[in-house]
Amino acid sequence: MNHNAAPTSSRNSAARLLRSGALLLTALVLGMIGTCSPRSSGVDEIRKTGLLRVATINSPTVYYIGPGGEAVGLEYDLVKALADRLGVRVQLDVAATPGEALEMVRSGRDHMAAASVLVTPERQRQLRFSKSLLQVVPQLVYRNGSDAPKNLGELRGTLRIPRQSALQEYLQQLKTQQYPQLRWETSDEDSGEELLFQVAEGKLDYTIVNSDLLAINLRYYPKLRAGIDIAAPQDIAWAFPDGGDDSLLREADRMLEELGGAELARIKDRYLGHIEQVDTYGAQTLATHAETRLPQYRTGFEKAAAKYGLDWRLLAAIAYQESHWDTSAVSPTGVRGIMQLTNSTAELMKLENREDPQQSIMGGARFFRLMLNQLPPSVTEPDRSWMALAAYNMGIGHLLDARDLARKRGGDANRWLDVRNALPLLSKEQWYSKTRHGYARSLQTITYVGNVRTYYDMLVWLTGDRSTPQPQEDADADTGSAAPAVSDKPVNPLNINSPVL
Incomplete structure (x- = not known):
């Protein structure tokens, strides 16, 4: 922008030009406000529209489509409970990464983000966060057969993490304080799960993911190994816009508090209660x-x-x-x-x-x-x-x-x-x-x-089979039990933790 004033031939011309410019600027600002203002995250407005817009990601710890074609996931179940509490429907906007989901909230596209979001100091300066849903530990991952690094200074090969990842904050801090030679790449296309697959296949030397995601995927990729912890346990929470109406945040916190330790533990158990059962x-x-x-x-x-x-x-x-x-x-x-x-x-x-x-x-x-x-x-x-x-x-x-x-x-x-x-x-x-x-x-x-x-x-x-056979007529007629079956049609009772790859 050129900040130099244009020369004028008279004071009147200058005044007219100034007034015209002011009017034009006002119109532009009002236009920008009308088209780019953040979506209201107030409970009253959400109830009025009947829709809770949530930025999320595909992940076995967050949200995915289960074997029966239904939406499932730890954070999804909690979001659905929040929407039911408000008496509204949920609209999910799926992002590629947690960082991208946060951008959707910052831009006003969505009311909140439920996307395995790590709470970091940098993010707290830009957004507000709910009470902690769970705690995870960022962990280095390498392939069986490779030397296990004792610290980040011993990495021999390529370390890659997803773009817009909170891990960059930790790595940058470690690079500044302890490991000046530390180098890493960021991927614009790969999620944490996709990077785990690359490590398991020998196509990538190292990545870093949260401990819950790693624990789930260790069952599917036996060649993966958990390495050193990159940081102390970190909170996973929901993200909300900074400033303005915070009634949705307060409602979310009330719900999480009312769920209490027992009910929240039951929801966590459905998705995470057995992930370490098999080595x-x-x-x-x-x-x-x-x-x-x-x-x-x-x-x-x-x-x-x-x-x-x-x-x-x-x-x-x-x-x-x-x-x-x-x-x-x-x-x-x-x-x-x-x-x-x-x-x-x-x-x-x-x-x-x-x-x-x-x-x-x-x-x-x-x-x-x-x-x-x-x-x-x-x-x-x-x-x-x-x-x-x-x-x-x-x-x-x-x-x-x-x-x-x-x-x-x-x-x-x-x-x-x-x-x-x-x-x-x-x-x-x-x-x-x-x-x-x-x-x-x-x-x-x-x-x-x-x-x-x-x-x-x-x-x-x-x-890779999502189909479920249909029962024959009177399949249970000879079971000797008068108790009713769960359903007239077969169900997929354990729709949990199917990795989205």
Whole structure:
């Protein structure tokens, strides 16, 4: 812009020019205000429009489309709860990175950002943040077979992080204070998950991601290794515009506070409660068996799932936990076959030969459906399937005892997290002596359910199959249970943590 005044021939001409310029400037400013003003983030305005606009990202820890085609994710569930509280609908604007999501809020396009946003000093100067949703640790990631760096000064190769990442703040600080030779690249196209894939494939030496995202992906990429922590634990929170009406921020904080530790823990458990259940070796073993053993039994799982209204991958996950898909497996307690059915269970399911893989799979599917049907309608998915898994492992009687204990301790007997927290009591005499069914190996059951949940997640990803078989008519007519099924159609009960890659 040229700030030099133009010469005029008279004072009147100058005055007219000045007035004209002032009017033009005013019109321009008003025009800019009319077209670029931030979207109101006030609760009253949001209720008036009936729409809560949220900037987010695709991530297994934030938001993604589950195997059944439904929207899921830890932060998505909380955002949906906030929208329901306000009585409005949610409109999601998906950004490539958390930094881009923050730009959508700063520009006024969206009311808030729910995008795995790290709270940093620089960001706090530009935006306002909700109460902490969870804490994570930024971690260096490298590939198995490479030397594990003890610090950032030992990096030998390329370090790449997503663009507009809060990690740049940490790296710049470390470069200034400790490692002047530190170099890194930023990617305009790759998310944290995509960079993890590149490291796993040997196409990239290092990246840095948050610990929750890494823990989930370690199951899918067994060659990844967690290295040093880049920073102390950091808060993940929602971001809101700085200045103006802060009623939406205050409403979000009230909701998070009212949810309390218990309810928030239940939501976190749905997505993060089992991510460390299987180690790297276990993940690699499953991936191998999925290629070598699973194909010959997949049709059997699909047929049984179709008959009993289940997800075939959940049946396969149960079978993998039971036998690693080994039809000759025999446990020390005498259970046999691919589904490791006891003799009494095989008789109850009317099996002629429990070691025959097709009979065993069909019997296991029918037995799992029986466990599902014996739960009251008040237990909804995904808690319903997790409790059925516990009953499949320990018996429905012990599960009912655990539900009673959860209720007596002030918990919610319809929530798996509360029931799981009560399960260890069934191995303590002062508690199991007061129950109807007595002692149970309940700690084993906790591990069992966690493993099956993890194996299910991995199979969803490994098979890339989002379809669910349709049940046949009267599939449960011979189960001997008068309890209603969860639904007339099959469900995907464990729609969690399918990585978006």
